Amino acid sequence: MADWSHEETIVNGVRLHYVEAGEGPLVVLLHGFPEHWYAWRKQIPALVDAGYRVVVPDMRGYNTSEKPHGVEAYRMRELVGDVVGLIETCDEERASVVGHDWGGAIAWEVAARHPGSVDRLCVLNAPHPAAYRRELLSRQSDQARRSWYALFFQLPWVPEALFRAFDDRAVEGLLREDPENPEAFDEEAIDRYKRACTRPGAMTSMINYYRAAFRGQLRSLLPGRSLPDYAREGRIDRPTLLIWGMRDRALSPRLTEGLERWVPDLRVERLPEASHWVQADEPDRVNELLTGFLDDD
Template identity: 60%
Template sequence: MSELTHDDAIVNGVRLHYVEAGEGPLVVLLHGFPEFWYSWRKQIPALTEAGYRVVAPDLRGYNASEKPHGVEQYGLDELVGDVLGLIDHFEEESAHVVGHDWGGVIAWEIAIRHTERVEKLAALNAPHPERFRELLRTPEQLRRSWYVFYFQLPWLPERLLSVRNYAPIAELLRDGAENPDAFDETDIRRYVEAAAQPGALTSAINYYRALFRERAGKEIRALFGDGRGDFDVQTPTLLIWGEQDVALRVELTEGMEQWVPDLRVERLPNASHWVQNDEPEKVSELLVEFFDT
């Protein structure tokens, strides 16, 4: 494995911390909630050994990256701009983009809005936005997505997630995984330390709040299908899905070909929402094979 280096970049008016390793075509790895670059620790070695230059940022508001104040700072326009700025920072026209959870939301948006900037797209337990909008209308997915609405409350979600030294964060990861070896105590401690950074928890929850604010009107239209326009993704796309995801129904993997004609779906029956931690070798193998072909 190439040596892992830490650095910062000023992109889109915000300072992002990132880790970098390897040489070759650029792969950008985008984490989800409540994670940080470390969620890709098991994929970075495989990708660098396969001949790729890997960059995994802490998304804005997370861990060591800057935490802009205000819900409006966490709309999809800003998040997409951050990643495009990061690709520019490395003086590349395009990159392979991989996203899990919220990172997957951002990755889909980049592929929809800026197809030319994405060589190949890989989304992990993150559905195409139109497919999610469709299924959110069903009682079962609405029930599973309760936390999105709960996060709209002021200050209370932060208060409850930080009790007992951020024990709910640890439980979310440890209890939600299918593989008992997905997270060891060192991993859990690092996630808790990242969540405990001043302002980090509010910033992370603001991603959800921005979906429902007037200042984030584009995100509201994306969620409820109010005139957002073209949702097609022309870039080759790999969807990796842990079937034991308690928050997202496996049916979200179906019917996306109408928007994504070049789509490959890999469903992992023994993996949870934390798919790259439950089955790290399989996920790494799928990513390398996808980028190599």
């Protein structure tokens, strides 16, 4: 990590910390819950070696980035604005955007709302928003049952109190329970994530992502309202790679199906032995897929 620099910048009115490495075309890596920039530690060297400039932020509310107060500060519009602003801060008009989990959800939206800012899009175990809504409402899908934790996170202060009561062993349990690879999260990684989650205001900020998203989903389910139809409005027209660990306990594999309506230039790679933490479970395979996709003319 000697050649990786730690930087800070103000984008979209929020101070963000990020790690930067390498030279070449810009690639922005977006992490998920409950991680931070360190989630991409196994991908950064591969991308740098492949000739890319890599920028990896702690998203707002995470680790050492600023933690604005209130659920409304974590609406998707704000999260997307952070990524677009970060690309501009790097003196680039566009970048390839790669995201996992919540970072993947944001990456989908950046590509849909600001296609001019995205060169290529890669998403790891994060559902396209229209497909997610489809599965939540489908009687043939078990996605509503799998999403129980998102409902739990809607409670005020209770989730935060539970994390504190377990002395943040809940964070460790979440990361230790699911991976198929026993080396996916070593002690240093667990310690880093636990320390990041105990920073003042961090856990509330991280859970506010779910609270803000749930409020938006409730509005979309009102009579006469729907999520944006990306087939007609803001369709994702950038080359897109979806990498999916098929042993994800929280997200149904059905979410990888039927996406061509919204994402016509799509390639799906399903990794049968990987969990939700796909880039930690199978880093070599993910690196191979990622660098190959970004290099594909």
